[in-house]
Amino acid sequence: MIRYRDVLRSIFSILLCVVSCLVSANGQRNAASAAAFEAMLPVLHHPRCMNCHSAGDFPRQGDDSHPHAMNVRRGPEGRGVTSQKCSTCHQDHNLAGLHMPPGAPDWQMPPRNTPMIWAGLTDNQLCELLKEPKQNGHRNIDQIVEHMTTPKLVLWGWNPGEGRTPVPMSQADFAAKVKEWAVGGAVCPAASSSASHAATQ
């Protein structure tokens, strides 16, 4: 005769097994997502991205991220001010030749209300900032993936024109990492694990 207590015990062990499998699968998934984010960092920290996501109310330029010549300012919309807007000099394409203005459609930096300054953030803070709708232009995770993989302005980082170093990973690999991060739950690296990316100048 099957005892009631044995049945309960079996059910309990099966449940325990399922839960622990789920927890461990989830743990792996979290770790994979956070690892994918870490793999994205060499691109995010590169001057091609940081020069517009940098400290201060102005863009930077060059591989040494010096402040943009001509005292160019961010402006309310991230498109410059009055007669010194981005579109005063930048076209929708790179111009040939060294020191010629680079360009892509809709050349701009983040607007003043949501400046998305990455300089000085730890990897964890950068990851959390990317996900914060109040800071990221009200984007959800799908829209963040889209921003990092689609607009020509962002893809310009792979084709920045003469005299500028492109970001250090193939576009396909970067897009795969961004998607892996998002699909895994857009998990951020642990708060303690990351070094801060130095603020520039």
Next chain:
Amino acid sequence: MISFSVNKRPVKVDVDPSTPLLWVLRENLELTGTKYGCGMAQCGACTVHINGQAVRSCVAPVSRAAGKEITTIEGLSPDLSHPLQRAWLEIDVPQCGYCQSGQIMSAAVLLNEIPNPTDDDIDQALTGNICRCGTYPRIRRAVHRAAEMMAKGGAR
């Protein structure tokens, strides 16, 4: 054929679409008030307006002007009556003059957006317009003077 309007006059030009707008203005349309300084968006001498916004015409391909309204220094007013032109004459801003059409075209955009600019607004707006003769203090005074004229009499 690329069509646009220059100083309210419709024009059509038969040039390679990548030709810099400055070349088309000076060579094809003979509007030589706009100057060539550097050819790489570094000096501001070539500044014109495309749909009211300041653009360095030396780096803007003429294709960017298609269907748009271009204003050059010749079109700012028909008779030197624009407050900036009057202020420039009154204060006698230019030295050699080479940079001045670019300075005025940039200042015009500034005054459209900020009718009563501070020194800081002026500096931010005109810092990309280089004056080899160093007329900056007079430029600043003249922009303030033009703002005063506009406040009193309205823009003409």
